[in-house]
Amino acid sequence: MNKRPLSFLTPNEFVKEFVNADGHDLIPKATQTPDGIYPExxxxxxxxxxxxxxxxxxxxxxxxxxxxxxxxxxxxxxIRTDALQRYVIGPDTIWFYKSGNIMSTESLSTDAEGYYCLFDKEYILQLLKNQNSLDELPFFQPDGNPLINLDADASDEVAYLLKKMEREHLNRQAERKVMIGLLLCQLLLQMKRHSTFLTDKKIYGAAEILTHRFLQSLKKFALQQRSVTFYAGLLNVSPNHLNKCVKDRTGKPATAHIADMIILEAKVMLTQTEKNISEIAYFLGFEDFSYFSRHFKKHAGFTPKEYRESFEYLDVA
Structure with a gap:
């Protein structure tokens, strides 16, 4: 088994691993190299x-x-998830994902229509004077809401910009990368006007804000800190209050989410690294391999080996 050494998925890897062979024809041949790689x-x-x-x-x-x-x-x-937060994306909504976060896609309805877009950070930063401006957009910030509901006028603006980007992407005309970048910048700035923060007390209640901040903290500290007391101290509340608020909002106490985050990290390592299962267990703080295997099966429904084998098509030749 030869798995890729990095725990990040590039666009070319995504196409190779998750798209059926006949789906490759949807990418313009003009953008392909003889070996089937898509540089642009x-x-x-x-x-x-x-x-x-x-x-x-x-x-x-x-x-x-x-x-x-x-x-x-x-x-x-x-239906997509960003770490432990689940988002249902429906008509006239746009959802943003920041590079480096753990993302998964549960499902896509058969009648779904719209656009899916991905871009490299360095590509867009070439067009921006402020090199921090991309991560300063609300929907790419930890407390920003990545899901934006659009009214009819905003949806029309998005449709216009995406159709223009699509035309530029399919054409081989000069300066198309700059044209696409400018259109993309315009779309991002337009969406900034419609974005909200999940910590806005005028929109969200105290328990909802606390739960969001706890889940965001897990992204940063879960591999080092697994005590509810630590997160309660970080958020200036008691452990009991944190557990109660999180359970009221999500149906599970904070302790369960901490365990879920560790399992999520394990899933990523099982499908996106070359590490064997013993190495993964040790990296995640489990000194006993057998205990890790039982713990993983309890939460994921599969042993680590079964989970890895269920995604054998992720292997890289």
């Missing part, structure tokens, strides 16, 4: 969900990507 696809790509989605193998397991993503639906439904 690593910088920017835009796809029609209704054409591309039927070639995807669902569910897409948890993983990290090297690129930023967003998807906009005009019809149907897509």
């Amino acid at each position: 696809h690593s910088v920017f790509s835009i796809m029609r969900i209704e054409e591309f989605g039927r070639h995807i193998k669902f569910p897409i397991p948890p993983g990290r990507s090297t690129t930023y993503h967003f998807c906009w639906l005009t019809k149907g439904q897509m």
Whole structure:
């Protein structure tokens, strides 16, 4: 078994591993090299969900990507997760993903329509004066809401910009990368006007804000800190209050989410690294391999070996 050494998924790897062979034809041949690699696809790509989605193998397991993503639906439904937070994307909504986060896709309805877009950070930063401006956009910040509901006028603006990007992407005219980048910048800035923060007390209640901050903290500290007391101290509340608020909002106490985050990290390592299962167990703080295997099966429903083998198509030749 030869798995890729990095725990991040590049656009070319995504196409190779999750798209059926006949789906490769949806990518313009003009952008392919003789060996089937898509060099421009690593910088920017835009796809029609209704054409591309039927070639995807669902569910897409948890993983990290090297690129930023967003998807906009005009019809149907897509269910995606960012770490432990689940998002249902419906008509006239746009969802953003920041590079490096753990993302998975549960499902895409057969009637779904819209656009799926991914882009490289360095590509867009070439067009921006402020090199921090991309991560300063609300929907790419930890407390920003990555899901934006659009009214009719905003949806029309998004549709116009995405159709222009699609045309530029399919054409081989000069300066198309700059044109696409400018259109992409315009779309991102337009969405900034419609974005919200999940810590806005005018919109969200105290328990909802606390739960969000706890789940965001898990992304940063779960591999080092697994005590509810630590997170309670970080958030300036008591452990009992944190457990109660989180359970009221999610149906599970904070302790369960800590365990879930460790399992999520294990899933990523099982499908996106070369480490053997013993090495993964040790990396995640389990000195007893057998205990790790039992713990994983209790939460995931499979042993680590069974889970890895269920995604054998992720192997790289």
